[in-house]
Amino acid sequence: MxxxxxxxxxxxxxxxxxxxxxxxxxxxxxxxxxxxxxxxxxxxxxxxxxxxxxxxxxxxxxxxxxxxxxxxxxxxxxxxxxxxxxxxxxxxxxxxxxxxxxxxxxxxxxxxxxxxxxxxxxxxxxxxxxxxxxxxxxxxxxxxxxxxxxxxxxxxxxxxxxxxxxxxxxxxxxxxxxxxxxxxxxxxxxxxxxxxxxxxxxxxxxxxxxxxxxxxxxxxxxxxxxxxxxxxxxxxxxxxxxxxxxxxxxxxxxxxxxxxRDYYQRAIARLQVTTQGQESAEALEELAITTVQQAIQSGKIDPDQAPIVELRIEGQVGFDRLELDIRKLQQQLKQISGALIFLLKYNVDAVAYASPIAEEASRLQVEQEVFTDLLAANNTYKKRAVELAQGLIDLKDRQLQGESEETLYQVVQNLLMAEPAG
Structure with a gap:
């Protein structure tokens, strides 16, 4: 035979x-x-x-x-x-x-x-x-x-x-x-x-x-x-x-x-984190680390095998996506997992805010909503979005009135350093 x-x-x-x-x-x-x-x-x-x-x-x-x-x-x-x-x-x-x-x-x-x-x-x-x-x-x-x-x-x-x-x-x-x-x-x-x-x-x-x-x-x-x-x-x-x-x-x-199939093969693990847009860059970094640690605890990743690991971060974020240091995080995750190769795929979109604006809204109201939406999309400024939007409108008016750059700079400094309202 x-x-x-x-x-x-x-x-x-x-x-x-x-x-x-x-x-x-x-x-x-x-x-x-x-x-x-x-x-x-x-x-x-x-x-x-x-x-x-x-x-x-x-x-x-x-x-x-x-x-x-x-x-x-x-x-x-x-x-x-x-x-x-x-x-x-x-x-x-x-x-x-x-x-x-x-x-x-x-x-x-x-x-x-x-x-x-x-x-x-x-x-x-x-x-x-x-x-x-x-x-x-x-x-x-x-x-x-x-x-x-x-x-x-x-x-x-x-x-x-x-x-x-x-x-x-x-x-x-x-x-x-x-x-x-x-x-x-x-x-x-x-x-x-x-x-x-x-x-x-x-x-x-x-x-x-x-x-x-x-x-x-x-x-x-x-x-x-x-x-x-x-x-x-x-x-x-x-x-x-x-x-x-x-x-x-x-x-x-x-x-x-x-x-x-029972012969030598390199172990490969695929992980995923889905963001909801509420996480800060620090919170997302911690979530990625926790995801890898949980995979180790469950046996999906064995650091002693020097596996290949892929972590995909997908969804929306409420901050500039460049605020997260991907290279640094990738090296940290590679060390934690003991991976031969650690691939960190960072595919996220900034949260898009679109507040409804009435057709009869004044120009001032439109500006207020636009500035508020832009600020709310940033995790650092979203808690003060309304207050900062008003400050930006004031800044624009001062610039149109011809105030000096030194004065405008001081207005910005005061706005950013002010304690949050309420």
Whole structure:
């Protein structure tokens, strides 16, 4: 009974957040999942359905990470079959990529159908001498077929791939194909996703297991399309997705694909504070600190794990939003939470006051209401809004009467230093 591990979107060399530790998380996740679910159970082969790397151009240490992991599989006698994804595919017009390099060094088998001189898709069997080929028949009884990253031309490419597969000689009992593209309806705001009907030609020509990549969320459709999701979350938003690696058994009764998630992953916590517009800057700062402390007490954040934490502050504030020192607060919260990365998202609006003004109101009344609303929107001055509004009207009248700047300055000083009325 053939057994294999299906991975995708490993993204070695991930460099968002400018953190070396975070970049290493992707290597640790890859190595741990291979040791737990490929080497330990001695699977027959491993699939990498695109995006082994984060970038087409990689640093030497990132290449070394890939080599270390792939060598362990080679020493265990487990072949690795791979295709390029949109992150690590070769640039247009070039003949090589880092996946091709790894294939040339016999650390993986890069399966690529041949697009002949006429543009017709041709599947040639894997040639260990030239290290070229679009498919391979494995001793465990599985034919594995490769593909490219096709982008917007994927629907047309699928039809051509299906025609080429149909012309192949009879092979092993099971057919598995790797394809790096997303299916519609799985995540929001994803443009260019394929419809299920777009993929049906591959099922019609005998593909038993379609190993997808590209979307970083796990999903399975109709018992033959499988996408494990990324090994690690590439963003805070992705932390809510279920994702992992598929350990697959091709049994006589059908496909048994189990999503494995218990491997090394950095803990991620998302918190939120919603303001009502009554808080001062000091009170809001204290509320943010309390929210993080409560998350620690509840176990949502474990400072010993050096998690990634996001705190979103949303709503309205009754003070100038710039009065809150975000950078200082972010550093304080990072220290309290023990976070490797602390992201503080400050998305607030100043409270908008709009007092109703009667149509027959005099100019003086209009000025009074406008000044009062502006002052009431500031947490520092809102308790004296009416009194200060009257002072501003007086200040305006004095300026129109031509009083000196020294006099006007003194009026302002007296107004601000006066004790609140009542």
């Amino acid at each position: 053939p057994r294999f591990l299906h991975l995708a979107d490993i993204h070695l060399g991930f460099d968002r957040y400018d953190s070396k530790e975070r970049s290493l998380d992707f290597y640790h996740a890859f190595r741990d999942v291979l040791e737990r679910f490929a080497i330990a159970p001695q699977v027959d082969f491993v699939l990498i359905a695109g995006d082994l790397f984060e970038h087409r151009s990689i640093q030497p240490n990132v290449l070394n990470q890939a080599q270390l992991c792939l060598r362990e599989l080679k020493q265990a006698g487990i072949p690795v079959l791979a295709i390029e994804g949109n992150h690590d595919n070769r640039p247009y017009g070039t003949k090589t990529s880092w996946l091709r390099y790894l294939s040339d060094w016999e650390l993986l088998i890069l399966l690529e159908p041949d697009n002949g001189a006429t543009g017709e898709v041709i599947y040639e069997p894997w040639n260990p001498e030239t290290k070229q080929g679009g498919y391979i028949d494995l001793d465990c009884g599985v034919r594995v077929l490769g593909s490219y990253w096709y982008g917007a031309s994927a629907p047309r490419a699928i039809a051509a791939l299906a025609d080429a597969i149909q012309q192949l000689p009879a092979g092993p009992p099971h057919s598995v194909m790797m394809f790096h593209h997303g299916l519609e309806g799985q995540i929001a705001r994803y443009q260019g996703a394929l419809r299920y009907t777009d993929l049906l030609p591959l099922k019609d020509v005998g593909i038993d297991y379609l190993a997808l990549g590209h979307i970083h969320k796990n999903y399975a459709v109709e018992g033959w399309i499988f996408n494990p999701g990324s090994l690690e979350a590439n963003s805070i938003e992705e932390s809510q997705f279920e994702r992992g690696a598929y350990l697959v058994d091709l049994e006589p009764s059908g496909i048994q694909a189990t999503l494995k």
